[in-house]
Amino acid sequence: MHKCQDREPSEHEVDAYQRAVEHLLDAGLTPAAFLPEMRALWRRGGADQRIAVRVAEQRELAR
Known part of the structure; x- marks a missing residue:
């Protein structure tokens, strides 16, 4: 059975996530x-x- 999370994200996926997070944070939204x-x-x-760290803090994942 294939699961999408069976592998590490590619550099491209991480870069895309990083850009999306910055965009959402700049807009005052929580990614x-x-x-x-x-x-x-x-x-x-x-x-x-x-x-x-900012995402973790906003999502209360870091304690």
Whole structure:
């Protein structure tokens, strides 16, 4: 049985998620927390890691 989340997201998918999150945050909206993409952003460090932290905080995932 195939599941979409059986693999890590591609760099393209992570980049797209990062751009979408920035766009939604700039608009004052709370983005969906896609955990595989957030983990990839965390591993990148720097600004990408800060974006993952903002999403986690807004979604109350970080405690």
